[in-house]
Amino acid sequence: MADFSFADFQEAVSDCLIRHRSVLDVMTKFQEASSRVNRAVAKSVTSCGCTEVCAKRQKFPEHPEGTTLSQIKQFIDTHISGELCADCRDALENEVGRCLFYLVALCEITGVDFSEAVEREWESLRTLGVFNMS
Numbered sequence: 001m002a003d004f005s006f007a008d009f010q011e012a013v014s015d016c017l018i019r020h021r022s023v024l025d026v027m028t029k030f031q032e033a034s035s036r037v038n039r040a041v042a043k044s045v046t047s048c049g050c051t052e053v054c055a056k057r058q059k060f061p062e063h064p065e066g067t068t069l070s071q072i073k074q075f076i077d078t079h080i081s082g083e084l085c086a087d088c089r090d091a092l093e094n095e096v097g098r099c100l101f102y103l104v105a106l107c108e109i110t111g112v113d114f115s116e117a118v119e120r121e122w123e124s125l126r127t128l129g130v131f132n133m134s
């Protein structure tokens with residue numbers, strides 16, 4: 001993986017786009033793949049049991065002024081406990097990879113440079129930081 005680049009990845013994906021070259025195929029395959037990512041997480045809870053979900057309303061500090069980001073993080077719960085076992089991690093990584101494949105395929109078909117999209121997002125993340133995501 002030493003010489004890995006997103007551009008190389010996009011080129012490799014492009015070479016594989018023979019059977020599923022239609023944008024409609026790629027769009028629906030991407031959606032299916034992203035559902036399978038969620039399914040892999042859900043199965044770690046419901047089938048394997050290596051993780052558990054316990055969700056409740058988030059509690060933010062009443063007076064957030066002067067509160068640091070790391071202090072705020074302590075208040076916000078991911079609602080997941082436990083750790084993925086090796087099998088569930090492997091399954092999730094496979095699904096994430098497939099999802100990424102179809103996302104990059106969609107970029108390729110629509111003429112979007114995936115590495116530029118990543119770069120733009122990276123720049124936005126660095127500029128806006130914590131305010132970037134809702």
Ligand SMILES: [Zn+2]
Pocket residue numbers: 044048049050051084085086087088089
């Ligand atoms: Zn598991």
